[in-house]
Amino acid sequence: MTTNESAVHFEPGRHDDESTPVKQSPLTVIRAAVVGTVVEYYDFGIYGYMATTIAALFFVSDDPTAALLGTFAAFAVAFFLRVPGGIFFGHIGDKYGRKNALSWTILLMVIATAGIGMLPTYVTLGVWATSVLVLARCLQGFAAGGELGGANAFVSESAPTRWRATQTSMVNTGTYIGSLLASLCALALNSVFTDEQILSWAWRIPFLLSLVIGGVGIWIRSRLDDTPEFKELEDKGETKKLPISELLSTSRGSVVKIILLGALITGGYYIASVYAATYLKTEGGQTSQAAFLSTSLALVLGVITLPISGYMADKYGRKPVLFAGSFASIVLGVPMFMMMAGGSLWQAVVGQSVLFIAVSVVNGASYVTYVEMLKTSVRYSGLALGNNTTNMLLGGTAPFIATYLISLTGNALAPAGYFVFCAVITFVTVFFVTETKGIELKTE
Numbered sequence: 001m002t003t004n005e006s007a008v009h010f011e012p013g014r015h016d017d018e019s020t021p022v023k024q025s026p027l028t029v030i031r032a033a034v035v036g037t038v039v040e041y042y043d044f045g046i047y048g049y050m051a052t053t054i055a056a057l058f059f060v061s062d063d064p065t066a067a068l069l070g071t072f073a074a075f076a077v078a079f080f081l082r083v084p085g086g087i088f089f090g091h092i093g094d095k096y097g098r099k100n101a102l103s104w105t106i107l108l109m110v111i112a113t114a115g116i117g118m119l120p121t122y123v124t125l126g127v128w129a130t131s132v133l134v135l136a137r138c139l140q141g142f143a144a145g146g147e148l149g150g151a152n153a154f155v156s157e158s159a160p161t162r163w164r165a166t167q168t169s170m171v172n173t174g175t176y177i178g179s180l181l182a183s184l185c186a187l188a189l190n191s192v193f194t195d196e197q198i199l200s201w202a203w204r205i206p207f208l209l210s211l212v213i214g215g216v217g218i219w220i221r222s223r224l225d226d227t228p229e230f231k232e233l234e235d236k237g238e239t240k241k242l243p244i245s246e247l248l249s250t251s252r253g254s255v256v257k258i259i260l261l262g263a264l265i266t267g268g269y270y271i272a273s274v275y276a277a278t279y280l281k282t283e284g285g286q287t288s289q290a291a292f293l294s295t296s297l298a299l300v301l302g303v304i305t306l307p308i309s310g311y312m313a314d315k316y317g318r319k320p321v322l323f324a325g326s327f328a329s330i331v332l333g334v335p336m337f338m339m340m341a342g343g344s345l346w347q348a349v350v351g352q353s354v355l356f357i358a359v360s361v362v363n364g365a366s367y368v369t370y371v372e373m374l375k376t377s378v379r380y381s382g383l384a385l386g387n388n389t390t391n392m393l394l395g396g397t398a399p400f401i402a403t404y405l406i407s408l409t410g411n412a413l414a415p416a417g418y419f420v421f422c423a424v425i426t427f428v429t430v431f432f433v434t435e436t437k438g439i440e441l442k443t444e
Contacts, residue, residue, distance in 0.1 A: 024225060029158045030170050032224050033151040037174025038181065039106050039210070039217035040147040043113035044140055045182040046206045048075055048274035048399065049292070052281070053203050057121040058130045065407055068278070072400040074134050075274075078141030079388075079396020086384030087244055089146020093380030094243035097226045097234070098154045101146050101380065106221065108143035110214030112136045117207025141396075148175065148367075149383030156371040157227035157379075161440060162314065165368040169310025172363050173303045179273055180299035185209065186277075187292035229376045229441065240377050247378040247385065254373040258386025259393075260429040261370070264326055265363040266387075266395035267422035271415055272355040273299065275399040276340065280352070283412040285343050294348045298356040305357050309364025317437040318369045322430045325361030329423035332358060337416035355419065362426060372436035376443050394422055 047054065051071045059070035093101035116136045122129045151171045159167040185206045193202040226234075233239055240246045247255065273295060280291035313321045332354055339351030367383070374382040398418065405414035 024158065026159060026167060029155055029224070029227075030167060032220050033102075033155045033171045034174035034177070035220050036102055036106050036217045037147060037151050037171055038178040039214050040109050040144055041175040041178030042181045042185075042213060043109045043178075043210050044078075044144050045179040045274060046113070046185065046210075047078075047116070047137065047140070048270075049182050049186040049277055049295075050203060050206065051075070051278055051399070052288075053198060054133075056199060057123075057203065058133050060122050065403070069400065069403055069407075070130075072403055074137050076396040076400050077134060078137040078144070079392045081138045081141035082145035082388035082391050082396070083385070085142035085145025086149065086388035087145075087381070088142070089150060090381030090384040091243055093146070093150050093153070093384075094378060095239050095241075098150055098157075098230055098380060099221065099224050099226050102150050102154065103218065103221050105143045105146040105150070106214055106217045109140060109147075110210050110218075112139035112143065113207050113210035113214075115139075117204040117210070145388045146384060148172075149370075149387050150380050152367040152371060153379045153383055154227055156368060157229035157376070157441065161438060164371075165313035165318065165365060165437075166307060166310040168368040168371065169306045169313075169364040172367065173306050176299050176302045176306065176360075180296055180303070181213075182206065183273075183277065183292050183295045183299060187289060187296060190288040190292065229379075229443075233376050233443070238377060243378050243381040244385070247374075247381045251374055251378060251382055255382055255386045255389075257373065257429060257433055258370045258382065259389045260425055261322070261366060261433065262387055262390035263394055263422040263425035263429075264329055264359055265366050265426075266390045267398050268329060268355070268359045268419055269363070270395050270398040271402060271419045271422075272352060272359055275402050275415065276352050276355075278399065279402070279415060280340060280348050283341050283406070284348050286345065286348055290345050290348065294345070294352050297349055298353045301353050302356045302360040302363075305360035306364045309361045310368070313365035313368060314437070317435050318365045318372075319430055319433060319435050321365040322362055322369070322433070323427065325358050325363075325365075326423050326427035326430065328361070329355070329358040330420055330427060333420040333423060334413060334416045337413050337419070341412045358423075369433065369436060372439055372441065374442065376441065 055067035055071040059067040089101040089105060116133060119132055120129055152168055155171050156164055156168045189198060189202060277291045277295045280286040280294055281288060309321055336351040336355045339347040370383055402415035402418055406412060
């Protein structure tokens, strides 16, 4: 076999004959989904990892806690825009194709993130700077609303039934890698520059980097074709005029299960990653470098855990994996937060990593379960609406609620209660989910 014969290459619209489209390899599909998700979650996460710096530059206050609450409030606001963003991009994805929707999500995210990096601070524009920052966060939220659900639909519809959970779990490595890149960028920034340099100009660097990684993501996704499932639906003329209406009239129960099942991988995720970076500094006595190092190690372990979880879900079923991860989170939530507040670096790393691994076990089996609940014509819309509703209710508000709980109670372990609460919701919901291992995806 020659090199040219063995290479996998795809050109949209190209055909070997009049009726047979050139098939995209699973690697091509997964790569495009993961790279795009990396871009989205780097852009979305860098704001959270730069929270204390943003608080000083845009939420000026004599009370540092009030400024941090303002920063996390703006972080949370973006999540409320994820629901309309999910409905909008879900409509495009179910009616006009997954590829079209996923290309636009990256473009809008890059515009919003780079815009933050170019924004004058409170010293220059006063309250207008804060207002424009919040608007940019809203645009980020709107764009993020169409990303993860769409990427999971894209990969799952192209994956063989036997390996659907494994391949779908790879999409979520993109969310972790994006957050990891954001964490490493924040770590590098705090290691290379002084506090004065960061506050003066260097804080802009992580936001402007979005132009580079976003350009790569847009280029890769532009070379994709749509999924076989969607193309078959389109060829038959069975796409819905208003997918969200069809979804709510035929699949409300599935959407509710997705919302509840996702409690741990949204609320728990943001507590164990984005908020934990701040928690380790404010409550654990860690330096910025130590906090970002711990978060980066936790994210690396999460990336490793996801495909293992997906493989286990393909081998043993979705429900056993979901039960195991959520139960571990309930049992270990408080002890691991006690370690994170213990003061030593090794305690911080172990505590955060264990929490994040438990979340990742659930995450690796969750999205394939969502996908298998929904039919093709409303799959993108259902994933986007369910996932983003959970993100709005439990995910985006998590850092704000955790900070507020400590302020209200004076108890450094209060955020552990929120983490366990999210885990309990997921654990109970699994009882009401039908095992979907080995089924064919629903068409109608």
